[in-house]
Amino acid sequence: TSMKNPNVKGLIAAPFTPMKENGDLNLSVLNDYVDLLVKQGVYNVYVNGTTGEGLSINKEERKLAAEKWIQAGKGKLRCIIVQVGTCNLSDTKDLAKHAASAGADVIATLPPFFFVPKTLDVLVDYLAEVANQIADVPLMYYHIPEMTGVNLDMEKLIQMAEKRIPNFGGIKFSSEFGRCCAKYGDQLALCYGKDEQVAAAYMLGCKAAVGSTYNYCGILNNKIYNACMNGDYNAAGKLQNKVAQFIGVLIDHEMAGLDVAVNKALMTKVTGLEMGPARLPLGAVSKKSMEIIIEDLKKIDFF
Numbered sequence: 001t002s003m004k005n006p007n008v009k010g011l012i013a014a015p016f017t018p019m020k021e022n023g024d025l026n027l028s029v030l031n032d033y034v035d036l037l038v039k040q041g042v043y044n045v046y047v048n049g050t051t052g053e054g055l056s057i058n059k060e061e062r063k064l065a066a067e068k069w070i071q072a073g074k075g076k077l078r079c080i081i082v083q084v085g086t087c088n089l090s091d092t093k094d095l096a097k098h099a100a101s102a103g104a105d106v107i108a109t110l111p112p113f114f115f116v117p118k119t120l121d122v123l124v125d126y127l128a129e130v131a132n133q134i135a136d137v138p139l140m141y142y143h144i145p146e147m148t149g150v151n152l153d154m155e156k157l158i159q160m161a162e163k164r165i166p167n168f169g170g171i172k173f174s175s176e177f178g179r180c181c182a183k184y185g186d187q188l189a190l191c192y193g194k195d196e197q198v199a200a201a202y203m204l205g206c207k208a209a210v211g212s213t214y215n216y217c218g219i220l221n222n223k224i225y226n227a228c229m230n231g232d233y234n235a236a237g238k239l240q241n242k243v244a245q246f247i248g249v250l251i252d253h254e255m256a257g258l259d260v261a262v263n264k265a266l267m268t269k270v271t272g273l274e275m276g277p278a279r280l281p282l283g284a285v286s287k288k289s290m291e292i293i294i295e296d297l298k299k300i301d302f303f
């Protein structure tokens, strides 16, 4: 194949970007953050994605966060993926070049999401330009239609990328998955991105998953991963239901989806590592709502 499989396996945490109370980045905690992931058996990260508020921090901050993750992860983490998507090709190329030269193992990008690519042809044109900037570092596509509104066929994207992007490395999915896994599971990193149903993806042949809850529930999620790799889907299903139940509690308190501010507050509560608030428009969670969430989590024995 002409593609470039980064061979990433297991859990990939989508790390939060730690912030001070005033909203400035607080990257001094990243050494401790890396140790905390390693203790849970989580050896890979997906920096500046949705959970990392990559689109809410500015370009300089994104570069700093990427550099610090790469420094802090040296010799401890296995695969550092840096997400560089923006709404304009020039910023995305600049971020991609920066992350690759800083030592990222994989570059991932969202499609532009204001003027969106309407066809696979233009999406592949766009990705080819980004891939061109990073020599032989694998480029991964960040497929998350619920956020971007870009919902093109991923199996066809791979077919086209195979011809035009020699360093195409895979896809991070938050949508249709089975056809891609069946056909390309051995050749690319096809990373699943819905923590509440990831066991089903492992059953389809998925070998790696990106998730926000792997930051603080790595041990439980590694049990699910290992059970699936050993074919023990019964046990995996039971553990998966636990994860789905706790994510359900978090989502019940939000209008739509799992809010990063709530997720950051829970990370702080569970691990003791201070994540701070989220950037506006998410902002901080009130003490009151956090108390209610924690009460509800106690009822299901989360802690």
Ligand SMILES: CC(=O)N[C@@H]([C@@H](O)[C@H](O)[C@H](O)CO)[C@@H](O)CC(=O)C(=O)O
Pocket (backbone or CB within 6 Å): 014, 046, 048, 049, 050, 051, 052, 172, 174, 192, 193, 194, 195, 196, 210, 211, 212, 213, 247, 257, 258
């Ligand atoms: C939309 C979203 O934030 N999805 C999360 C999930 O981990 C998600 O928080 C979890 O499945 C709960 O719904 C990850 O896929 C995030 C992710 O890949 C990223 O932060 O870039």
